[in-house]
Amino acid sequence: MRSFWKVFFAAWVFVIVIVGAPGACAAGFDTFTLGLPADASTLDPQQAVDTMSFAVTKHINEPLVTVDGKTKELTPVLAERWEILDQQTYKFYLRKGVKFHNGEPFTAEDVVFSLKRVADPKSAYANSRGRFIDMNGFEILDDHTLIVRTVGPVGGWLESMKHPYASIYSKKAVEQAGADYFRNPVGTGPFKFKKWVKGESIELEAFEDYYGKKPNFKNFHIRVLPDDSSRVIALETGKVDMIYAAPANDQERLNQPSSKVKVIKAPGLNLIYLGMNTQKKPLNDPRVRLAIDYAINKDAYDQVVYQGNSTRPAGPLVPLSTFTPAAPKIYPYDLAKAKALLTEAGYPEGMTVKLWISNFQDRVNGATVIQSMLAQVGIKVEIEAFESGVLDERLATKGQDLIISTWGMQTNRDAGQFWLPLFHSKAIGPTNWTILSDPELDRLIDTANATVDAAARKELFQRIWDKLDILHPMVCLSVPNELYGARKDLKGLEDLYDGRINYLGNLSL
DSSP states (O other), rough: OOHHHHHHHHHHHHHHHHHSTTGGGGTTTEEEEESSSSSSSOOTTTTTOHHHHHHHHHTOOOOOOEEEETTTTESSSSEEEEEEEEEEEEEEEEEESSOOOOOOOOOOOHHHHHHHHHTTTSSSTTGGGGGGBBBBEEEEEETTEEEBBBBSOTTTGGGGSSSSGGHHHHOHHHHHHHGGGGGGGOHHHHHHEEETTTTEEEEEEEEEETTSOOOOSSEEEEEOOOOOHHHHHHHTTOOEEESSSGGGHHHHHHHHHTTTTEEEEOOOOEEEEEOTTTSSTTTTTHHHHHHHHHHHOOHHHHHHHHHEEEEEOSSSOOTTTSSSSSSSSOOOOOOHHHHHHHTTOTTTEEEEEEEESSSSSHHHHHHHHHHHHTTTTEOOOOEOOOOOOHHHHHTTTTTOSSSEEEOOOOSSSOOHHHHHHHGGGGGGGGBBBBBBOOOHHHHHHHHTTTTTOHHHHHHHHHHHHHHHHHHHOOEEEEEOEEEEEEEEEEOOGGGGOOOTTOOOOBBBB
16 A cells, blocks of 8 residues: 555656646647748858747857847847947957867857858859958957958848848858858758758757757757648648748638647738839830829738738838838829820830749739739730749840739838838849849949948838839838747747748747
C-alpha cells in the first residue's frame, strides 16, 4: 500500500511540474514546420535577391539595427546603441557576450569584415548598397566599439540595415568555408543551420547559446511546396504547421468552424501597379495616363483578382512605409472623366495598346479585368503573357505599352529607396519600366537619398509624391494582404508584419 501512494505521489508531482512549468503551453511543440512556395536560392544573404532565401536566413543572421515591422521604429539588434557623429560617420556600441554558431565571439572585427564584404565585387549588392560604404572609413576602437563611415551623406542608411545585405558574418567561418559558405551559413541568430536538401527541405535548430529570447521550439523544418494545392493539403493533413502564400480562394473554406486550420491576414508589402510607357505614344501624354487611371475600377479589380484581400493604395507607395503622404489625391472610377481626357488628348475614338504580363495567375486575372474596363472608354488592350524571365528580357527592350508588375517593401520601408529603382532615369531598363525620365524628379530623389535629417527628408518625400502625382507614370492598383495558413491552435501570427520575411521563433501553441 505504501508503494502505491509513493508511485501516486510521484506521478502527481510530475503532472504539477509539467502543467505548471513555464512554456508548458508549447508542450509537444518540439518541431515547427513551415511550407514555402519556393526554395531558397542561397543561404548567403549578401548573394541572395529572392524572398525565400531571406525568409530562411532571417532566422540565422542578424544586423546591427533593424526597423520594427509593426511600429516602423529603428530598433537595436547586435548594436546596443549608436551615435551619428556627423552626416556620414556612425559610432556603434556592440552587444557583449554574443557568440556565433561556431562558438566564436562576436566582435567589431566581424562587423568590419561583413560591411566590407557588401562592397566586394562578388556581392550581389556591390553596385547598390555596397557603393555607400567607405572602405577606408572603418575604425575599431575596441572589441565592441567601432566607427563606420559612408561615402557622403546617405539618407536612411541605418534603416536600410533591415535588408539582409547588412547581415553580420563570422569572419572566421566565411574564410574557412570559402566559395561553399552559402551551403553552411554561420550567424548569431536564434537558429543555426543543420541541413539543406535542395528543392525539398531545410532544417534549422535552436542555438543554445543565443544571447536573446530563446525560440519557442527546438527544431525548425522548412518544406518546399511550390504547388498551391499541395501546400494547402500539407497544412490540412498536419504535415506542416504553417504555410506562406495561402491561396485567397481557399480562405473561406479553411476558416470554417469545423476546420482544423485557419487563414490569418497580415498587411501587404507589395504594390501591384499598371505601368505605362511614358516615352511611347499615345502614353507619353499625361492626359492619356490619367484617363486610364479614371477608367479602372480599383475596388472591382480587388474583388476579382484578390477576393477583397487587399488594401487600395493612395499612390505609388505601400501603406507600411515609414513615410505617409499628406492629403493624397484619390482617383475614383469615372468613365465620363476618362473619356473627356482622351478627347482632350486627341483620342476621342480610343486606341489600341499592348499589355505585357508574366504568366502568374493573378497577373492573368488582372489583365483580363483591365482589358474589359478600358474597352468601355474605347481603349483596346491586347494581352501578351510571358514566363517571368522572358518578360524581364522583353522589358529590357523598352518596347512595352502597358505592364502589370509589382514592387515591394519587405526588406526596406524607406520611400526614397523604394522610388529610386522605380522612377529614377538611371534605372530605366532594369527596374524603371515606365521609362520615366524627369530631371527634376531625379534631383529630388537624389537629394532625399543624400539627406540624413529626418524632417528634411519628409519634406522632400512629399515633393516627390506631388511630382509623381503630376507625372502619373502608373496606376496603383492594389496592395494584396499577406495570407498565412496555420494550424488553428498556432498563436502569434497576428504580430507578423514583414510579409514573408518574418522571424517565427515567437510562435507558440
